Amino acid sequence: MKTKIHKFEQNGTYILLDVNSGAVHVIDRMIYDLMDTFDGANDEETVSRWGGIYGADEVREAVGELHELMELGELFAPDIDVPPTFQQTGLVKSLCLMVAQDCNLRCKYCFGDGGSYGGERAVMSEEVGRAAVDYIISHCGPRKHCEIDFFGGEPLLNLSTVKAVTEYVRQREQETGKIFKLTLTTNGMLLNEKNIRWLNDNHISLVLSLDGRREVHDRMRPDAGGHGTYDRVLKNFRALVESRGGQDYYLRGTYTKENMDFTKDVLDIHAQGFDILSVEPVVLKDSPLGFTEEDLPRIYEEYDRLTEAYLERHRAGKGFFFFHFNMDLSNGPCVAKRLAGCGAGHEYYAVAENGDLYPCHQFVGREKYKLGDVFTGVRNRELPQYFRESHVLNKELCSDCWARFFCSGGCHANADLFHGDIRKPYEVGCAIQKKRLECAILVQAVMALERMGDDKNEAVSS
Amino acid sequence: MKHIKTVNKPTMQASLKKGGCGECQASCQSACKTSCTVGNQVCESKK
């Protein structure tokens, strides 16, 4: 039988997640224990196992409550199979343009070899960029919303192509009725008043890279000459965020083995005036900066600390938006989306500087994953289908994982990096993902209880 | 209920029949990108 429930304790609160319905229940210690035994049809066994500790009448009452949940479809909900809404083949809705396979920084953990992706440093021509726009329009079917992400390397090294593509996108929107969301990921070095104005006027969302405290950032993100970049990028990010009224940006950082106390980095970023942020574990194989199983207890501890700090600030009216704690427990994505996951290789492709298509930006340069190019389209028919079918229900480890409908099967690129197989998730990544999800569910549960006008300790008396 | 407080009204089972419009944002969970996991998203058609 597939895992149907997940129970956990996070920051002193007990939580029961019903995996197949997505229902989240805040429970007391007794229910937490009972769920070791209760399977929906063994009331007497449960009473005799736990009656001695909690009292038979109490246990009966609690079992009664569990049956109420079952009747509502919020406990032991039926297994989810691939629904008909999950189309056999994907429609392309999103492209990542490697507008500059070149970079002005030398980040210690860069997977793209200083932006070059193992090849020559090069930039994308306007012609390739426009062909990519046409490609997405002719392959997105009836879908109205499309996305293009300007990526690199550092995309601002090739602003002329970014501008040409943007102009062409706006023209094609008029002609086709499609709506494009444009995003640009930048290290901030080249931002200036002029290009900030252009980015704002053209409604380009920005993803900004900052690793937290000055010493952490400077150590990990030096420029080509080996000098720290913190002061320079911070100044630019501030100017940028202010110029767009604190909207339409998202600041992200990477933590490594050298800053496992990353709560300090999160809080430092917030203290510098940024409200929309996240930090992420680095993924590196055989590197002193990367993580192994042994690091997990320390990382878990840090997420507990971050959760505490996050809630504290929220309660004091000084909250911020931490991407991974953001979760809409009631209006989350549909099952089809939860299966499609990141969409790499079937709904999402990366376009290399020369126009070659890959399943996603991380696969660029991994030759066996080359799918075709923007001029002649995807010539490899099998791989996109394989990616499409590599969803959570088809991965051995995922199909029985409690996090399957939140995580959607992890990152294919990482699975390929560690196991040479996109269907074998990278285990350390899974462990961190699951911890992060527990924290997010707790945060959302606590906030929901607050909205319900409850004190959680009162409501769930143990 | 005395021992249990349900904090959400989940729609996952219902979405087995109705979902799949695909209008929602792509969700790469890798560190270098938007680091957006599916679970962190909302349904675009319900916004």
Ligand code: SF4
């Ligand atoms: S990738 Fe890992 S955490 Fe995600 S669903 Fe699969 S097994 Fe679970």
Ligand code: SF4
């Ligand atoms: S395979 Fe990994 S890096 Fe690529 S789009 Fe998916 S989550 Fe992101």
